[in-house]
Structures are given as structure tokens and as C-alpha cells.
Amino acid sequence: MAGHGESEKKSSDAVNDLQTFRAENLQSNMKVIYYSRTFLSIIGGVIAGILGFTGLTGFVFYFLMMAITSVALIAKAKFSIHTYFDSWNRVLLDGFLGGLMSFVLFWTFAYDIVHIF
């Protein structure tokens, strides 16, 4: 579900433990993360609105959604984060707050259309 763009694997030297990163590839991987998070937050917002979550439940749903996204991204990276990204925070936290705004908007929108009127 998450991660449409195929991430290129950077050359990891088996002998040398030192990690090198190509800035372009790293950036493209981060872009994939940003896209999947935005996409999932919009879809999640619509789902939360249609199901009629209110108050804290909706935010818990958002956290759940983001956790699922993180797990999916990690699975996509074949559980070796350091092959694709330079730190765990990139996978777990990047784009978290940016998605929240979209989530709230679409949550409100779907909730109003379905439940309020």
C-alpha cells in the first residue's frame, strides 16, 4: 500500500562498516515517505469521518494510521532501515504533523457531509 516509488538501494560496503549515502537517493526515499503519509492521512481522514469518530477517538485513529504506515514502510524497506535511510526518525516521525492538518480537514469534511446534515 505504501511506498509506490521504488527506492534505489545504495551501495553498502560489506567489508567496511562505514555508511555512505547518496543525497539524491536519500531524498527520493524521503519523498516516498512524504507522499505515502499525506495519502494515508487524507484517506484516513475520510474513513474516520464516514465512520463518525468524534473527539479523541479520531486522533487515536490518526495515530494508529500513522503507526500502520510506519510498519508498512519498514516492511517495504525489508526491515533494514539503515540501507535506505540515515535514521529511524525518518521513517517514524517525518511528515507526521504535516499530515495532521490534512487529516483534520478531510475528517471534518466527511463527518459533516455524512453525519451533521
Added chain:
Amino acid sequence: MAEDLVLDTAIRDWVLIPLTVVMILIGILRYFVSKLMQSQPTPDAKVVKEGQVVVRARNLRAGANFIPAKSFRARRAYFSNEENGLLHVPKGQGQNPQAQMFSDPNMAMDMMKKNLSMIIPQTLTFAWVNFFFSGFVAAKIPFPLTQRFRSMLQNGIDLSTVDVSYVSSRSWYFLNLFGLRGLFSLILGEENAMDDTQRMMQMGGFGFDPTKVQT
């Protein structure tokens, strides 16, 4: 205060949905207009050359641990010795980017176009929303908020007894303005989303040299 307001379905059909659709369409329109107005920058051979040298030097630094120390030193000398190194700029000749920006009228023009293509549609939409949709209670956010948010969410209706979670049409416009950014970056590609933050960075660090950024 606790009982629910009953909102007319006509408000949904003629305020909430049109407003959102118009915001999305205007965002797309703005993207294409700004794309049309963008002048193609003609790359200057000297600038491109300098940029490539910087990239090579950065690659050398990143891979410094993979080559023998002797060859690293030889390459470093090639880039940065005092007489004829590629990266060595004689004192006083370095042009600061701010002066460069003012000497090149195209750059200022481009920035102004970008800003205008941003501000004009926003002003127009805001005026349109104010004119057509003022005073509607258009939506209700599905979570409770404190009284402090009243001025933010009920901009345009002066009723102090309505529950804070009800949103006026004008505030729905603002919510859209911020929340749709993610959607635009999905449907228009990342340039649109990155644009704002990049411009902000440009404004913030004015005398800051992008070639000096370390990855």
C-alpha cells in the same frame, strides 16, 4: 449550549461542497498559471561549472574514508591549494549572493511573479467567500475545543452561545487553505508543496549560500 444545531442540507450542497471544490480548482489553476509565467532560466556556463566542482568536492569528502590517505591528499590539493586549486577563490573576488541577486533583474522579477501568483488568487477567493458565503454556520468539527478557538473558527458570526466546534464559512475557507496543501502535493507533484517552504527559506536566510549546504 449542549443541544445540537440543525443545519440545513442546502448549506451542505451550496456552501460546504462548492467552497471546497472551488478551493481545489483554484489551487490547480494557480499551479498551472505560475508554471506558464515561469521564465526558463538560461544556465550560465560559469555557474554550472562551479556547481559541478562543488559537487565533486562534496563527493570526495563523502568518500574520503574509502580511498588511501595519499590519494585523498592529492585530490584535496587539487581542489584547494593556494595558487590554482579549483575551489580557491582569491580574496575580495568572491561575489556575495545578495549583490548577485540585485545585479540580475530576472531573479527579482521571478520572485515577484511567484509572490503575485500566490497573493492575487488568495485575495480574490477570500473576497468571493466573504461576498457569497458570509455568516453561514457551514460545518462542525468532530472534536471539542476550548473557548479560545472561537475567534479562529467562528470568524464572521458573532454568536457567543454557539458551541465552539461549529465552523463558520469564512473559517472553513481558512481550514481549506491550510489543509489542502497535502492534497495539492499529491495531485500536482512535489514542486508545488516544496515551493512555499523553499521560498520561506530564501527569505529567511537571505545572505546564505546554497552551495555551502552540507548534505
